[in-house]
Amino acid sequence: MSVQSSLTIIMLLDKRRCMAEKNLTFFLCILTASATSGEGPTRSELVHKLLNDTQYDNSLPPEYSTGNVTNVSVQLAITDLDSESDINMEYDCTLYLRLNWTDGRLDFTAYNTSYKRLILGNNIVDKVWIPDLFFYSQRKSEMQGLSTKNQLVYLFENGTIMYSGR
Template sequence: MSDLLTFFNFFVFVAAISGQNMLDVEPTRYDMMHYLVDDRRYDPSLPPDFYIGNSTTVSVELFIYDLNSENDMNMEYECTLYLRMKWTDQRLDFTENKTSYDTLSLGDTSVGKLWLPDLYFHHEREAELHGLFTKNQLVYIHKNGSVLYSGR
């Protein structure tokens, strides 16, 4: 915590001696991402519109990449598929911030800091996210708070 405070004080000092107004300095993507998912302002265990009582509309796309095997006797099959989910989370809206970028990309290590829809496959016997070293998942957060999750 003290390192973060020291960094912030250094940032203010550099902005002050360079004659720039702090509000005119564009936050980095790293800073913006950490601001949006900060524990004090964002709870990933709650859906986006939890406090106003609205349900969240999630668009789901499923692309079957490969049908690996099938077993007629057990009525089972194994496949590789790509999954995409889209929704809007107003808590992640950063249109008011002065940024030149429109999208933030979050890799596997940061995806857990966001609310993700609970996707359920009826009669599914086993499912897993592909991953040799890490899970193959990526999230794009757009300036207006729309979120695109992509996984394999």
């Protein structure tokens, strides 16, 4: 191998090492920026701030202090109708229930966060105010589930809540 070719190989190796170092530096800069750019609270911190027992009372409707009513949109889909009894005038049915309303107390637009919505599972659903749904002439009702209720809550950044249950 000549001196010229060994110098070329060293220069190529140095150039590749330099490019690798630049790529690594660029990668580390991006990684650092993405880790530090989210100055807002984490999902868990945000949920705990919003549903803090001293600030949020789930036994009161959203507009209770102002005296305004809370509009609730109700969607109902009957998926199964069985056990009809003409004699007792009763039946069993399985249905999906979806409720939508806005609770200004849960508005998190003021927080510096990238979240547009939060998904709240069974362990947190009970901490949110949920409207009482009343079926006239019902004899018995129950939420379906094996060991826990079959329900889910989406909390959007403006305080809009979408509750789904079965």
